[in-house]
Amino acid sequence: MTADSSSPRAAPAAVAAPLLADVDVVVADARSPPAPKTSSDSTATSSLIPPLPEERRINIAFDHIDYRISVGNGKKAVEKHILKDVSLNFRAGKLTVILGASGAGKTSLLNVVAGETKIGKINGNVYLNGQPSSGAEIKKVSGFVHQDDVVLGTMTVLEAITMSAKLRLPHTLSPEDKDQKVQDIIHMLNLEKTQQSVIGTATEKGISGGERKRVCMAMELVTNPPCVFLDEPTSGLDSYTAFAVVQLLRDLAASGRTVIATLHQPSSEIFHLIDDLVIMAQGEVMYYGDAEHSIDYFAREGYPTPQFSNPADHFFMSILNTSEASVQKDARFSAQERIPALLDVWKKSPEHSALLKEIQFPSRTDGITDQSLKYKSRFVDQFPVLFSRAARNAFRNKLIIKAKLGQNIFLGVLMGLIYLNVPGRNFAAQIQDRTGVLFFLAVNQLMGSSMGVLSVFAAEKQVFQREFGAGFYSLPAYFFSKVAVELPFQIIMPWIMISIMYWMIGLQNDVSKYFIATGLTVLMAQCGTAIGMLAACAFNELSVALAIVPVILLPLMLFSGLFVNSDNIPVFLDWIKYISPVKYGFVGMTKNEFTGLQICPKDTDTPALQRAGCKPGEDTITSLGFDNQGSIFLNYMVLLALWVALLIMSYMALWRIVRSAKRVDFAPPSADQLAKAKAAKEAGNELAGVAVEK
Numbered sequence: 001m002t003a004d005s006s007s008p009r010a011a012p013a014a015v016a017a018p019l020l021a022d023v024d025v026v027v028a029d030a031r032s033p034p035a036p037k038t039s040s041d042s043t044a045t046s047s048l049i050p051p052l053p054e055e056r057r058i059n060i061a062f063d064h065i066d067y068r069i070s071v072g073n074g075k076k077a078v079e080k081h082i083l084k085d086v087s088l089n090f091r092a093g094k095l096t097v098i099l100g101a102s103g104a105g106k107t108s109l110l111n112v113v114a115g116e117t118k119i120g121k122i123n124g125n126v127y128l129n130g131q132p133s134s135g136a137e138i139k140k141v142s143g144f145v146h147q148d149d150v151v152l153g154t155m156t157v158l159e160a161i162t163m164s165a166k167l168r169l170p171h172t173l174s175p176e177d178k179d180q181k182v183q184d185i186i187h188m189l190n191l192e193k194t195q196q197s198v199i200g201t202a203t204e205k206g207i208s209g210g211e212r213k214r215v216c217m218a219m220e221l222v223t224n225p226p227c228v229f230l231d232e233p234t235s236g237l238d239s240y241t242a243f244a245v246v247q248l249l250r251d252l253a254a255s256g257r258t259v260i261a262t263l264h265q266p267s268s269e270i271f272h273l274i275d276d277l278v279i280m281a282q283g284e285v286m287y288y289g290d291a292e293h294s295i296d297y298f299a300r301e302g303y304p305t306p307q308f309s310n311p312a313d314h315f316f317m318s319i320l321n322t323s324e325a326s327v328q329k330d331a332r333f334s335a336q337e338r339i340p341a342l343l344d345v346w347k348k349s350p351e352h353s354a355l356l357k358e359i360q361f362p363s364r365t366d367g368i369t370d371q372s373l374k375y376k377s378r379f380v381d382q383f384p385v386l387f388s389r390a391a392r393n394a395f396r397n398k399l400i401i402k403a404k405l406g407q408n409i410f411l412g413v414l415m416g417l418i419y420l421n422v423p424g425r426n427f428a429a430q431i432q433d434r435t436g437v438l439f440f441l442a443v444n445q446l447m448g449s450s451m452g453v454l455s456v457f458a459a460e461k462q463v464f465q466r467e468f469g470a471g472f473y474s475l476p477a478y479f480f481s482k483v484a485v486e487l488p489f490q491i492i493m494p495w496i497m498i499s500i501m502y503w504m505i506g507l508q509n510d511v512s513k514y515f516i517a518t519g520l521t522v523l524m525a526q527c528g529t530a531i532g533m534l535a536a537c538a539f540n541e542l543s544v545a546l547a548i549v550p551v552i553l554l555p556l557m558l559f560s561g562l563f564v565n566s567d568n569i570p571v572f573l574d575w576i577k578y579i580s581p582v583k584y585g586f587v588g589m590t591k592n593e594f595t596g597l598q599i600c601p602k603d604t605d606t607p608a609l610q611r612a613g614c615k616p617g618e619d620t621i622t623s624l625g626f627d628n629q630g631s632i633f634l635n636y637m638v639l640l641a642l643w644v645a646l647l648i649m650s651y652m653a654l655w656r657i658v659r660s661a662k663r664v665d666f667a668p669p670s671a672d673q674l675a676k677a678k679a680a681k682e683a684g685n686e687l688a689g690v691a692v693e694k
């Protein structure tokens, strides 16, 4: 079995409009059953998909794959053998579909081969065009459409696909060409009518589940990978849309691409679109080969497909069915006997021997060329795209903006009313209320910002992991675009709040002091934002982060100098104040407010206090133990440094997530294998040279 694009079975289905690449070719397929007709029959299959140049085509062969994972912890850990001795050949120009009952190992196989596996141990060999390779290499030349569609819901369909095109198509391609490719893919996946619709979030209903799935496919296909893996691309789709999607996959394959998909219960129409079929059971291959031939194969083994029935249904009901109450009345074996027997039959079949021979003596031995590798965009390309997306995301989350704005205005007015005209209050209240409100300002910004960012960022983390894993962008581009978008919000919101409070309370009537207090408040908000990001990255579960963050913030508040006099903190706990943003914010704001202030007794004060007369605000600074806590400028600078340090820590935490998502891979090929493959490649080149000379 070789990648024979000249055979009638490999002939592509009829397609229309230029797509994916630069060459236009119209091809036709006599084998496809007629598509079900609808009133608006502008299906994906009526598109034209130009062929992939020969040198970009990829055959992925692998033999004797074993995949095991360890389940449970410590002594209770048990090893689970998920894939057992799996050998297959995914051919360029063919749509290969993996069928199997739930738990048969379809997704695991797809993940192992596509380089998406994150846990466990893989044994076996994988070859790209006859050369020893790895999952990581396959990842570089393929797109992967996951079963669960994780995508930022505030984007529109058009924006999501455009973002993928901008980030993953070569920067040498003009913006107009990229837009054209986006439009082509939208047409191809029948998404024209929904292209301006928002994808949808948990709180805002967006496009349907099927459309969402097609958006994820479009985001992968727009990059024109030579190989595409799709996990359950038809789940959740109606039968006609499912047919249209598989027809599209067939067209893609027919154009020279290697397309591998897992499917659940394909209809009869879909079954007849499949080129190569893999049937899996209990982590092993039960059949691999021509889909039509599978009918004869199982008939030969005593499981003929009844006339006029869907072969796929027959396979599921009579062969793969693991229930003891067999559906087939004349079932000769129980599932416990039938499945192992058929797995054994496959291993001894001539089809299996032919497959192993094909893997051993591949039709191509030339490996992959650089043109097959996916394009990696540069930071300068990524940052503007991610920045504008993050900005749109922030503005479209109207509920969050309204909540933030409402919170800052409400608290500003509330605090203004509670502390209204502090200078008109009695002597003790003037001191206590000023320190109290300044402390509240510092704490509120830190807590409010950290909690707000924590929940939003934690929700987005999954999208980041998926997109980063798919190679959309680099970590710095994502991180700095996020920080850059949060920054203005974290300046404007606290500014609104302090502007309301400052003048209502009657803090020092001095514009420069107002701006210093504003600056410190804003810096507190920035530190809070960075703490929120850090917590979101550091903890896997949002609920854990929400429980732990207040516990961490509490000591930072306690040692700020209001609740415990800085001079009286025990030495072994004294260090905490040095890492407390609240302390620097509070000390800075207190010094700013009390320096140059005259606090005078009022008529309501005791005669003794009235006789004592006005006191300088500096006395309060001394009594709080803040004399040796640095100047306002120094506190400002330390706060700035703490913000930067927290950002660096958040970056590291994000980097840790990326690193921990490292993928497990095949063991590197042995020296012997490499030498053999090299010799085969050279021999292949020589033969090619002879052919050219002739």
Ligand SMILES: Nc1ncnc2c1ncn2[C@@H]1O[C@H](COP(=O)(O)OP(=O)(O)OP(=O)(O)O)[C@@H](O)[C@H]1O
Residues within 6 Å of the ligand: 069, 071, 080, 082, 100, 101, 102, 103, 104, 105, 106, 107, 108, 109, 119
């Ligand atoms: N991370 C994991 N931890 C524990 N078991 C796992 C893990 N991954 C896979 N398995 C097990 O391996 C087997 C194959 O799983 P896999 O998801 O590949 O099956 P599948 O054929 O894709 O099933 P489905 O059609 O239901 O998605 C199952 O028994 C599953 O429980």
